Amino acid sequence: MLRLDYAEYEALRAHGEETYPNECCGVLLGKSESGNGNHVSAIVRAGNTRTDSAHNRYNIAPIELVRIQREARGRGLDIVGFYHSHPDHPAQWSPTDFAEAHWLGCSYVITSVEQGKAVLTNSFQLLGTGEDDKQFHDESIEINLAATKAQAQEGNE
Amino acid sequence: MKIHIPTPLRTYTGGQETVTVSGTTVNGALEQLTTTYPELKSNLFTADGKLRSFVNVYLNDDDIRYLPEKEAAPTNENDELTIIPSIAGGCCL
Ligand SMILES: [Zn+2]
Numbered sequence: 001m002l003r004l005d006y007a008e009y010e011a012l013r014a015h016g017e018e019t020y021p022n023e024c025c026g027v028l029l030g031k032s033e034s035g036n037g038n039h040v041s042a043i044v045r046a047g048n049t050r051t052d053s054a055h056n057r058y059n060i061a062p063i064e065l066v067r068i069q070r071e072a073r074g075r076g077l078d079i080v081g082f083y084h085s086h087p088d089h090p091a092q093w094s095p096t097d098f099a100e101a102h103w104l105g106c107s108y109v110i111t112s113v114e115q116g117k118a119v120l121t122n123s124f125q126l127l128g129t130g131e132d133d134k135q136f137h138d139e140s141i142e143i144n145l146a147a148t149k150a151q152a153q154e155g156n157e
Numbered sequence: 158m159k160i161h162i163p164t165p166l167r168t169y170t171g172g173q174e175t176v177t178v179s180g181t182t183v184n185g186a187l188e189q190l191t192t193t194y195p196e197l198k199s200n201l202f203t204a205d206g207k208l209r210s211f212v213n214v215y216l217n218d219d220d221i222r223y224l225p226e227k228e229a230a231p232t233n234e235n236d237e238l239t240i241i242p243s244i245a246g247g248c249c250l
Contacts (some may be wrong), residue, residue: 023247032164050247057247062213062220066239069161073174078164086248097246102211104165108246130200 001037002081002107002123003142004028008043013111013118015045016085020116022054027065028081028107029072037139038080038107038125044068057096058084081107081123088113091120093136101126107139160190160238169196183214183221184228186238201240215239 015024025048030040046064050057060082069079082103086092091112093101101108104126111121123141128134160176170176176193180186191198201212208214208228214221216230217237224230232238 025244027244050245053247056249057245059243059245062215062241062243063218065213065241065244066215066218069163069239069241073161078174080164082244084246089248094246094248096248100211100243100245102165102242103163103244105168106164 001140001142002040002109002125003037003144004030004040004043005144005146008040009121009141009143012043012083012109013121015083016087016111016113017116017118019048019054019085020113021087023048023050023056023058023085023087025058025060025082025084027060027068027079028083028109029068029075029077030080031078032080032105038105040080041077042075043083044071055087056089079103079106081109083109083111085111085113085118088115091122093124098134098136101134101136102131104128104130104134108136109141158186158232158234158236158238160186161240163241165242166197166200166240169194169200180232182226182228182232183216183224183230183238186232187214187228211243213241213243215241 026046027044028040029042046060049059049061091110107123109123112119123139124136125139178186178189
């Protein structure tokens with residue numbers, strides 16, 4: 001399960017609308033709770049280095065990741081996942097997403113953005129012990145609405 | 158010197174984010190790391206001992222692949238090594 005506040009959920013979806021028709025990408029900081037999924041307490045926007053094919057590819061510069069990980073360490077947080085958007089394509093991982101996924105245990109959040117509007121947001125946790133047996137598992141997203149008003153809501157959207 | 162471990166590999170370092178080693182080169186530091194935590198080795202290196210293509214190693218703010226001495230680059234006690242797997246992907250094949 002991926003847990004995050006409504007504000008972060010909205011922020012990562014808005015990022016995908018802003019960069020449309022290109023893909024957005026960013027990093028989820030928080031804590032991994034053993035047996036209880038990843039708990040996000042901050043999201044960090046990242047730049048997409050794939051300017052050659054930004055409408056259907058994303059890549060975060062490793063130096064940006066180094067700095068984000070350093071910042072996380074300073075705040076007592078860990079990198080627990082990543083997000084990106086699929087402009088005019090479903091919120092489902094692609095063979096490219098799978099081939100390029102290496103952060104076992106982390107959550108990979110994908111938002112479909114249709115005609116500039118964020119539609120579905122899904123999360124997939126990368127499980128396994130290495131490159132040979134890694135696999136994406138559908139993961140429910142629990143959005144904490146407490147900060148706004150209503151009670152917590154569980155769902156896959 | 159310190160080596161920072163990314164979240165997925167902390168399974169192999171007993172949960173530690175930071176490991177202190179005493180190597181005098183990048184190679185030496187990594188060697189000491191994988192000697193202490195042998196399970197890390199196959200996650201970082203291919204069978205023929207090359208750094209896996211998706212594993213980036215930074216000496217402070219520099220990718221070691223682009224340092225003149227590469228893995229043989231000298232290090233001192235105040236340097237920091239960061240291991241960071243790549244993040245990429247995209248929709249539709
Ligand atoms: Zn994708």
